[in-house]
Amino acid sequence: VRVGTGYDVHALVPGDFVTLCGVRIDHDARLDGHSDADVALHALTDAILGALGDGDIGAHFPPSEMRWRGCDSAVFLADALARMAARGGFLAHADVTLIAEAPKIGPHREAMRTRLAQLCGVALDRVAVKATTNEKLGFVGRREGIAAIATATVRLPLP
Amino acid sequence: VRVGTGYDVHALVPGDFVTLCGVRIDHDARLDGHSDADVALHALTDAILGALGDGDIGAHFPPSEMRWRGCDSAVFLADALARMAARGGFLAHADVTLIAEAPKIGPHREAMRTRLAQLCGVALDRVAVKATTNEKLGFVGRREGIAAIATATVRLPLP
Amino acid sequence: VRVGTGYDVHALVPGDFVTLCGVRIDHDARLDGHSDADVALHALTDAILGALGDGDIGAHFPPSEMRWRGCDSAVFLADALARMAARGGFLAHADVTLIAEAPKIGPHREAMRTRLAQLCGVALDRVAVKATTNEKLGFVGRREGIAAIATATVRLPLP
């Protein structure tokens, strides 16, 4: 078993929805970024790449390349999962923590878990989505952005 | 093995003690929150829930409910541990990191580990408590709050 | 398997290079700290100590002691690895995430991984180095400091 951790942040700017764990949520702001700015999927992608020791999301999908503009972040996650599968690996567990003052994540948690399980091709019980505010402190607390931490438990065969 | 991560923050407000890992420490401020605001226990509770894929502390213990007011956070941890036990799970390891400019954690580390081991019902060597400052940077550095990160290694039987 | 997490921050001050994962990188600032201020090695050291439940880097190497002044942080990592080896442990995986607006980590990733694998005495595929910016938000975004998160997957024999 190898465990990887991913961390990501995107800024909130004027807009009317955010995409988190592949689920669109109406909001009084949107996440800024080259792709769809899904911090949760970005963090999970990096967590898997971290468990594999295979670069990071910025290396495989450079923000400088126009073709990732507005891209569905599921593409990035699928790439990390394909790298894992190519090594004979299996995603034993994915745990995503969203750090945001708003929107409320609870009402969307099960939709997010279902979407993540689908994207990862694992049973629902292998996927966790949690959320917390930053108690109005720091950049998250000032609603300047949303952060995400993800932890991936990956089983890899011996080399 | 499934690994979950928890993150929590509470604001520091005028007061004279904080409760961290269930240990009361004299301080020149207190942690604000609905319960006893023990960031360390909250992060560990969420780490275990993350490993289980079973909601988060805010879902099981909504701050909106008056009955959790001033509550000992050991109650939240016990609930997560009971959910784990109901699934046949075992807490292989709990690692808590406190991020705080003050108070000093070192003198209280062993009391905290002992308390956590007791609360979790595991041997002392399965519990870690670490601390670091934020080098005077950000909201932690300005002593506006204390943050905690916890990692739970959970053994679950196959479904 | 036991998983530990480490977190560290150091402030950026006027200077002309930083040391990250033991690799010197030219930069328009330097990291401030008692030792060489290698946040990545500090976070990884703490992650291993967290998996062992054996104190933290500040406990074993107090900043108050003059002898660690300007010290190569490889010394701290070697100490944590020795503690692990004394317990019969094995480092199954090390995942380091750097959170910095600059310098760019990508061009140095493989040098960092090679150095970490060497320091840890493990195969290159057991070491990951990832990086992300904080999207100009918070103290990292203002280039006031660099943060690092590390996750160590440690195999320990049963006691």
Ligand SMILES: [Mg+2]
């Ligand atoms: Mg991103």
Ligand SMILES: [Mg+2]
């Ligand atoms: Mg809390």
Ligand SMILES: [Mg+2]
């Ligand atoms: Mg340090």
